[in-house]
Amino acid sequence: MADWPAEQPTGRTDSIVRRQRGRTALASLAAAVLVTAAATGCGGPFQDLGPLPPRFSGPPLPADAVVSEMTSVLAAEGITVARQPSEVLGRCTERLTGRHAPGTVDSALRAAVERARSEHGWQAGPDLGNGALTLTKGNWTALTALPSPDPEQQTESLVVMSLTCLDGGSPTATTSPTPVPTSS
Incomplete structure (x- = not known):
């Protein structure tokens, strides 16, 4: 078995610990400088582009x-659809539901959307994927x-069209402000 010294001299241990602490402090300082430089030096000042455009144009x-x-x-x-209105604070929603023959419902809905675009001025909305x-x-x-599509379906397919609007930012129901209690 090797003979290890029971204790090392105090001066040597202290200098090793001090060097390690110095390296750690230097590394921390360098990291802080890099983070500060990245946060302030890489990004330019924000440019005021004015107010946001309206969510929709026209009345x-x-x-x-x-x-x-x-x-x-x-x-x-x-x-043929029936109207089912509902109100949500700040939004108005309408729902049109009906039934159509299962074999032609897909092509009828696509044709209706195309007719709305060509004859009534509707625009293509966001792409939400297939279906x-x-x-x-x-x-x-x-x-x-x-x-x-369900080839074995004997009954008519359910057709649902949801219509959602933004009321120009004004809520449909108004709430009265709650009085703030004052200390006397």
Whole structure:
């Protein structure tokens, strides 16, 4: 068995510990300098680009006009729908539901969306992937999902079109401000 010294001289141990602490402090200081340089030196000052553009242009479209327009577009393609309105704070939503023959529902919905674009000025909405068709016009967004094909389906396919609007930023229901208690 090797003979290890029971203790090393105090001066040598202290100098090793001091060197390690010095390296750690130097590394920490270098890291702090790099982080500060990255945070301030790499990014330029923010440029004021002015107010954000409006979410939609033109006056807000009334719900009755949009529902009537979409109902007629769907009816032109043989899809009869009924209106189911609902109100959510700050948003208005409408829902059109109906049924159509399962073999032609896909092509009828695609034709209705194309008719809304060409005859009524609706624009293509955000792409939500396969099976969803979206349109936008003014403050309204229309969304419908293509029913999944089922060759054995004997009954008519359910057609749902959701219409959502932004009321120009003003909520439909107003709340009164809560009084702030004051200390006397």
